[in-house]
Amino acid sequence: MTANETPPMATPRVAAGALFFNDEGHVLLVRPNYKNHWDIPGGYVEPGESPRAACIREVEEELGLAPPIGPMLVVDWAPTESEGDKILFIFDGGALSTTQEHSIRFADGEVAEWRYVPAHDLEQHSPARLARRIRTAIAVQSNGGSTYAEHGIAI
Template identity: 70%
Template sequence: MLLVDWALAENEGDKILFIFDGGSLDAEQERDIRFADGELTQWRYIPVHGLEQHGPPRLGRRLRAAIATHGNGGSTYAEHGTAI
């Protein structure tokens, strides 16, 4: 586990979100990715500097905190995407 994030959501109730290090995919595993239910149509790797182009700012903050934690070899706690 890299990150535990408490997120206040006034209209939905508070949430606790988790980000885990799922390891790396090799080329064969990447080729085998399929979307069975039609909800997703594609996948791609996104550079860290481009996260905000693909989701809300709080998700970018959350992912950046998880990436920093991964580099330090530990885990961290965040609130609304900002590491504490």
């Protein structure tokens, strides 16, 4: 390598989402029109945007809500063969009130529906790697902390 060359470095895609719960501890999932599975509200981070800011923006775009977003629960190194390197953040959205639930509007048209799902049913709605990431976030949220994960599994 010459002095003018830089070493190869990862350029991962970065996404962020929020974990919302109901009073029974079930997780809010959304069904995007462009995916074959359910997901948590969120999306890709735009250039110059922080993961937390992206999470707030995506929740407002997808659900028409601007609830307070709490601390980061999980940062997950989760590359895929089809999309390459990925770093995925989950932030604590807390519990939505009944009023907030009734105010959900699919502002940007990307989401077709939403529902609460018990943790033990996550694989019926989403890929196993996403279910692992959500379960890791649930465990961390109940203990009041944050964690680093790889492929959804806390390290």
